[in-house]
Amino acid sequence: MEEPQISPSEWEVMRVVWTTSPITSREISTILNEKKDWKLATTKTLIGRLVKKGMLTAEPNGRQYDYSPAVTEEKSVEEATEALLSQVCTKKAGVTIQMMLENSTLSLSDLEALEDVIKLKKETAPLEVVCSCIPGQCSCVH
Amino acid sequence: MEEPQISPSEWEVMRVVWTTSPITSREISTILNEKKDWKLATTKTLIGRLVKKGMLTAEPNGRQYDYSPAVTEEKSVEEATEALLSQVCTKKAGVTIQMMLENSTLSLSDLEALEDVIKLKKETAPLEVVCSCIPGQCSCVH
DNA sequence: ATTTACCGATTACAGTTGTAAACTATGTTT
DNA sequence: AAACATAGTTTACAACTGTAATCGGTAAAT
Structure with a gap:
């Protein structure tokens, strides 16, 4: 029953989708190239995992998907801060x-x-x- | 060159050693039994990993070790807060x-x-x- | 002296994470 | 129509995590 967590690399993807949505995998990858030396395949893997975890929604659009956040940044940050404070x-x-x-x-x-x-x-x-x-x-x- | 991080389970062990040191693996395990349903072996594994990561020092004492922190709680908490804020x-x-x-x-x-x-x-x-x-x-x- | 208890070390094993190549299907271009 | 580009999906694989059993050695107890 543990809530799936957003890993640091996945978080990079979430930030892009929180900023712009709906958005395609290619657009996400292009944006992240400014910061991460990731291959397109890597970004796609992370997107796939986020969809599976229920953090992103994928709306079919032609032969591809438009991704949108399924959780808010505020809520996610809040959970991260709670996790931190629970350690002290x-x-x-x-x-x-x-x-x-x-x-x-x-x-x-x-x-x-x-x-x-x-x-x-x-x-x-x-x-x-x-x-x-x-x-x-x-x-x-x- | 990445600094090894302290995982959540390892953090539980660190908190015990930060509170009391030097301390033996058995004592750590006994204390954590109040909170975690871990076998002694589990605690020992975590201690071993923390020593390997350089987070704990192990001073031989007879046929066992006395463990002490190799990093301060303040510094560790600080790094955790930096990691959090780096995500926003x-x-x-x-x-x-x-x-x-x-x-x-x-x-x-x-x-x-x-x-x-x-x-x-x-x-x-x-x-x-x-x-x-x-x-x-x-x-x-x- | 044996047996027993207990120590750290080694091995185990599944799940997550980081990083990506290969595969399949479908549009696009020539 | 054939070749190519591109979308998502599947597979890969090592490192890290969570959780522990087992092993090898020694100290303690009988």
Whole structure:
């Protein structure tokens, strides 16, 4: 029952389809040639796997297909962030996000938006986050 | 020259060693039994792979080894966050971080620390982040 | 001294991922 | 009509992952 994941190479393809859809395999391949030294066959393989995983839909159009995303980029990014945060103790989510912040270039409006979110969250923020790690997988004292 | 990555299952082992080291394979296995239905052999395989990848050091102690981390958790988490952000347009780093923020439980002091970082970043923040995606992989107008 | 328990190392084996060639069928060009 | 180009599909194959059994050696227990 595990949700199929989008692998890094597959993600390259998804980004193209998220940006432009419907789109053909040849167009996807042409776009990706700017970044990846992939043969057309490689791109086709990745597209095929994404269709099988239910990440892309394939609409027949003549003798070829028009591909479109079956999942949104937002949802996919969200799942990726959840996967990341699931790997650290809940108490470390703060410093992890802080690290990302420090390592990213953000615009003034990005930062203001973040401030707004933080301001809101402060209204209901706990004094302390509870750790739910099993004993031995983080340094919190249970 | 690719840096070997820590797989999700291997990450479970790393978390134990980051928390307690030096530590033996049996101790690691015992701790993880709380969370994973792994046989001792499975844990040993993962430990072996981590040693081979240079993520753990193995110090002989009698007829067994004491394992310790060869990489820090901070550095590893940092690389994981970089990998995540490399998958989205630089212009979307802000909303991505915002999403993580919204989906996380953070303490008051976490939020205040974030505010401090943001305040500092605002001093040198650009009005707009430049996108460096190849054409077709994001919706920015180049 | 044997037997037993336990250690790391080797082998196993299917599924995923990265990367692509070969194949089949159908349009297109000459 | 024959040759060619092109679309998707099938097959390939090594590396990595998840999960574990088995093996070979040694320390401990009888």
